[in-house]
Amino acid sequence: MLTATTATHCPYCALQCGMNLRPAGDGVEVVERADFPVNRGALCGKGRTAPAVLSSRVRLEGPLVRRPATGRLEPATWEEALRTVADGLRGTRERHGADAVGVFGGGGLTNEKAYTLGKFARLVLGTSQIDYNGRFCMSSAAAAHQRAFGLDRGLPFPLEDIPRTGCVILVGSNLAETMPPALRYLTELKENGGRLIVVDPRRTRTAEQADLHLAPRPGTDLALALGLLHLVVAEGRTDEEFIGSRTTGWADARAAAMSHWPAQVERITGVPVPQLREAVAMFCDAPESMVLTARGPEQQSKGTDTVGAWINLCLATGRAGRPLSGYGCLTGQGNGQGGREHGQKADQLPGYRKLDDPAARAHVAGVWGVDPDTLPGPGRSAYELLDALGTDVKALLLMGSNPVVSAPRAAHIQERIESLDFLAVADVVLSETAALADVVLPVTQWAEETGTLTNLEGRVLLRRRAVDPPEGVRSDLEVMHALAALLGWEKGFPTDPEEVFEELRRASAGGPADYAGISYRRIAEEDGVFWPCPEPEHPGTPRLFLERFATPDGRARFVSVTHRAAGEETDDAYPVVLTTGRVVSQYQSGAQTRRVEELNAAAPGPFVELHPRLAARVGVAEGEAVAVVSRRGRAVAPARITTGIRPDTVFMPFHWAGEGRANTLTNPALDPTSRMPEFKVCAVRLEAVRPE
Numbered sequence: 001m002l003t004a005t006t007a008t009h010c011p012y013c014a015l016q017c018g019m020n021l022r023p024a025g026d027g028v029e030v031v032e033r034a035d036f037p038v039n040r041g042a043l044c045g046k047g048r049t050a051p052a053v054l055s056s057r058v059r060l061e062g063p064l065v066r067r068p069a070t071g072r073l074e075p076a077t078w079e080e081a082l083r084t085v086a087d088g089l090r091g092t093r094e095r096h097g098a099d100a101v102g103v104f105g106g107g108g109l110t111n112e113k114a115y116t117l118g119k120f121a122r123l124v125l126g127t128s129q130i131d132y133n134g135r136f137c138m139s140s141a142a143a144a145h146q147r148a149f150g151l152d153r154g155l156p157f158p159l160e161d162i163p164r165t166g167c168v169i170l171v172g173s174n175l176a177e178t179m180p181p182a183l184r185y186l187t188e189l190k191e192n193g194g195r196l197i198v199v200d201p202r203r204t205r206t207a208e209q210a211d212l213h214l215a216p217r218p219g220t221d222l223a224l225a226l227g228l229l230h231l232v233v234a235e236g237r238t239d240e241e242f243i244g245s246r247t248t249g250w251a252d253a254r255a256a257a258m259s260h261w262p263a264q265v266e267r268i269t270g271v272p273v274p275q276l277r278e279a280v281a282m283f284c285d286a287p288e289s290m291v292l293t294a295r296g297p298e299q300q301s302k303g304t305d306t307v308g309a310w311i312n313l314c315l316a317t318g319r320a321g322r323p324l325s326g327y328g329c330l331t332g333q334g335n336g337q338g339g340r341e342h343g344q345k346a347d348q349l350p351g352y353r354k355l356d357d358p359a360a361r362a363h364v365a366g367v368w369g370v371d372p373d374t375l376p377g378p379g380r381s382a383y384e385l386l387d388a389l390g391t392d393v394k395a396l397l398l399m400g401s402n403p404v405v406s407a408p409r410a411a412h413i414q415e416r417i418e419s420l421d422f423l424a425v426a427d428v429v430l431s432e433t434a435a436l437a438d439v440v441l442p443v444t445q446w447a448e449e450t451g452t453l454t455n456l457e458g459r460v461l462l463r464r465r466a467v468d469p470p471e472g473v474r475s476d477l478e479v480m481h482a483l484a485a486l487l488g489w490e491k492g493f494p495t496d497p498e499e500v501f502e503e504l505r506r507a508s509a510g511g512p513a514d515y516a517g518i519s520y521r522r523i524a525e526e527d528g529v530f531w532p533c534p535e536p537e538h539p540g541t542p543r544l545f546l547e548r549f550a551t552p553d554g555r556a557r558f559v560s561v562t563h564r565a566a567g568e569e570t571d572d573a574y575p576v577v578l579t580t581g582r583v584v585s586q587y588q589s590g591a592q593t594r595r596v597e598e599l600n601a602a603a604p605g606p607f608v609e610l611h612p613r614l615a616a617r618v619g620v621a622e623g624e625a626v627a628v629v630s631r632r633g634r635a636v637a638p639a640r641i642t643t644g645i646r647p648d649t650v651f652m653p654f655h656w657a658g659e660g661r662a663n664t665l666t667n668p669a670l671d672p673t674s675r676m677p678e679f680k681v682c683a684v685r686l687e688a689v690r691p692e
C-alpha cells in the first residue's frame with residue numbers, strides 16, 4: 001500500500017498530465033502536481049477520478065477460462081489459464097501455420113509492453129500478424145509526417161510554443177473535450193494577441209473559442225486546405241526563399257492547388273470564399289503560425305493526403321522547420337506516440353525502424369540474439385487483421401484494446417471475433433471484447449506498475465507504481481514472460497520494466513526514434529526527456545527540423561495531392577453524413593470510464609446530435625429516440641438538437657456498446673497509405689423511433 005505521495009501520470013489521453021497520488025482511506029486520491037509543465041496541475045474529470053478503476057467492484061481479480069460444459073467464463077488458476085493460452089496459440093500454429101495466430105495491441109500500453117508484445121509476436125509466435133488500435137488513431141498523420149519530413153513525431157515542438165506563435169489553425173480537434181487542460185495553450189495564444197482558426201463541422205466547445213470557425217462538410221478538409229493554398233499563391237503570400245532552400249516538389253504541389261478554384265472549394269466544402277480569404281490573411285499576416293490536426297482530417301480514406309495538404313500549406317508559407325512555426329498532430333491515446341515506435345505496428349521494429357529494411361532487421365535481431373532471416377515480414381493492418389479473424393487468422397492474443405466497441409463496422413468485427421478458434425484477452429475489466437474470450441487474463445493497470453510513455457510532444461515520461469495490485473493480478477510483462485516459457489522460449493522476456501527499457505534503448509539506438517540516451521534516472525530527474533536522444537549526455541530534442549528535415553537531402557517534400565470523394569458519399573437512400581467523436585467524460589471505448597460513477601453521471605450514454613431543420617424533417621424532438629442507419633447497421637440513441645452542427649450532418653460519440661454503438665455504422669474504407677479506416681465520414685439515414 002502507498003505510504004507516501006507518488007508523482008505519476010494520468011492513465012488516459014496523450015497529454016499524459018502529471019498528477020500526485022497520495023494515500024486516502026483504503027486507496028489513493030489524486031492531488032494536483034503543479035510543477036509538471038504540460039498541465040501545471042490542471043486535470044480533467046477523467047484524470048481526477050482515475051483511482052476509481054483501481055478499486056472498482058467490476059475489476060478483474062483472477063483469471064477466467066470458458067468451460068465447455070457451461071459455455072461460460074469461470075474462475076481458474078493462473079497456471080490453468082496460462083497453460084490454456086499457450087495450448088491455444090501453439091495448437092493453432094501447429095495446425096495452420098504461424099500466421100494463423102494474430103496479436104492485437106493498444107496505444108495505451110507502456111513503451112515496455114508495446115516493445116515486448118512486438119518481440120513476443122515475432123520471436124515466440126513467429127507471426128507477422130500483429131498490429132494495434134493506434135492504427136485507428138493517428139496513422140494518417142504519421143504517414144504524412146514521414147512522407148513530408150522523413151520522421152514522425154506528433155508535435156515537432158513542445159506545447160509551450162503554441163501561445164507564442166501568431167496564428168493556429170486547429171483542424172478536426174475538439175481539445176476542450178478530449179484534453180481540456182490543453183485548452184489553456186489556446187487561451188494564452190489569444191491573450192498574447194494570437195489568432196485561432198478552428199476547422200470543424202460542429203461548433204464545439206473548442207470552436208467557440210475561435211476567432212474564425214470554418215465548418216466544412218465532413219470529408220472535405222483536403223479540398224479546404226487546397227483552397228487556402230490556392231489563395232496563398234494567388235495573393236502572392238508564398239515564401240519563395242524557404243521553398244527554394246528547404247523543400248522539393250513545389251511545382252507539382254502548386255499546380256495541384258491551383259486547379260482547386262476557391263468557388264469550387266466553396267461548393268465542395270460549404271465554406272464561403274470570404275471565410276477562406278479571412279483564414280489566409282490571419283495565417284499569413286502572423287509572423288509565425290502553426291497547423292495542428294487531430295482525428296477529423298486523419299480518420300478518412302484520404303487522411304494521409306489530407307494531412308499532406310495542410311503540411312503543403314505550412315511549407316509554401318515557410319511555416320515549418322522554424323521556431324514557433326510548423327505542422328503538428330495532436331495524438332489521442334495515452335501512449336499513441338510511443339505505442340507506434342517500439343514494434344507492435346505491423347510494419348515496424350523498435351526505434352521506429354522499418355520491418356522491411358535489411359539494416360533495421362539486422363540491428364534488432366542482433367539485440368534479440370537471433371538470425372535476422374527468422375524475423376517475419378510486415379503483416380496486415382489493424383482493420384485488415386480483424387477482418388481476417390476466423391478465416392486466415394484462427395487465434396488471437398489481444399492486449400489493451402476493445403475492438404468490439406472501437407473498430408469500424410463493429411458488428412461485423414464482433415462476428416469475426418466470435419468465429420475465432422481461440423481468443424485470449426489481457427485486460428483490467430471484462431470489456432465487451434474480453435467477454436467473448438476463451439481465456440481472460442487480469443492484468444495490472446497504471447498506478448500498480450511502473451513504465452514509460454511518450455506523450456504527444458515526444459516527451460518520454462515515467463509512470464510510477466504507487467499501489468500494490470490485487471493478489472490475483474499479474475503484469476502484462478509477467479504474462480508474456482510466462483507464455484514465452486510455456487512456448488519454449490526460456491530467456492529474453494524480462495518482467496522488470498526498467499530491464500525491458502534498457503533493452504529497448506539498445507534496440508532503438510541509431511533508429512529514427514532513438515531512446516539510447518534516455519534512462520529511468522534521467523526521466524525522473526528531468527521530468528521527461530524528448531526523443532531523439534542518442535547519448536546519455538545529449539539534452540534531448542524538444543524542437544525538430546530547425547536545421548534540416550529528416551529526409552536524405554535535408555529538405556521537406558511537398559506532395560502533390562488533389563481532392564477526391566469520401567469512401568461513401570450521400571445519396572437518396574442515405575442522405576445525411578455521420579461523423580463520430582468523443583465527449584469530455586468518457587475515454588475511447590469506455591471500458592474504464594464507463595465504470596466510473598461520476599463520469600457516467602456526467603455522460604451516461606450515447607446521443608445523436610443533429611440540427612433543428614434535420615430534426616424537423618425526421619420528425620424527432622429533443623430527447624426522443626432516433627435511429628441512425630447506414631449500409632452496415634443501425635444504432636439508436638436520444639436526439640440532441642443544436643444549431644451548432646451542419647444541417648446535412650449528424651454526430652455520435654463512439655464510447656458505448658449496445659444499441660447506441662456508433663461504430664456499428666462506420667465505414668472501414670481504408671486510406672491506401674496509412675491503412676486507417678474512415679471513422680469520420682459515412683452516409684446514413686435517420687428514422688424516428690416511436691414508442692410501441
Ligand code: SF4
Binds near residue numbers: 043
Ligand atoms: Fe488525463 Fe488527458 Fe484528462 Fe489530462 S487531459 S487528466 S491526461 S484524460
